[in-house]
Amino acid sequence: MPILQRSEVKRPFKEIGQVSALGGTYETQRNMYKAIREKARQVGADALIEAHYSDARVYPDLIAMAIVYADR
Numbered sequence: 412m413p414i415l416q417r418s419e420v421k422r423p424f425k426e427i428g429q430v431s432a433l434g435g436t437y438e439t440q441r442n443m444y445k446a447i448r449e450k451a452r453q454v455g456a457d458a459l460i461e462a463h464y465s466d467a468r469v470y471p472d473l474i475a476m477a478i479v480y481a482d483r
Contacts, residue, residue: 412448414459414475423481427454434471440464443473451477 432446443464451459456477464473 412451412456412458414444414448414462417460420458420460420478424457424478425481427456427477427479429474430454430456430459430477431472431474434466434473438471440471440473443471447473447475451475455479457483 430447430450432443432450434440434443444462447459447462454477457480458478459475460478462473462475465471
């Protein structure tokens with residue numbers, strides 16, 4: 412599932428909601444991206460946009476907006 416910047420999306424789309432993953436002491440950024448992709452699939456998303464990873468707190472977090480294409 413693609414993770415894009417809003418400006419990279421070339422088709423009309425609808426936002427269906429945020430998906431997120433909270434990391435732990437042993438969680439890798441790669442596994443967190445896998446987790447949000449899986450959550451997006453579960454809600455029927457076609458892609459993710461505006462992913463933001465932050466490790467400024469005790470545990471890192473990753474948030475993105477799940478979208479569906481309007482013309483599908």
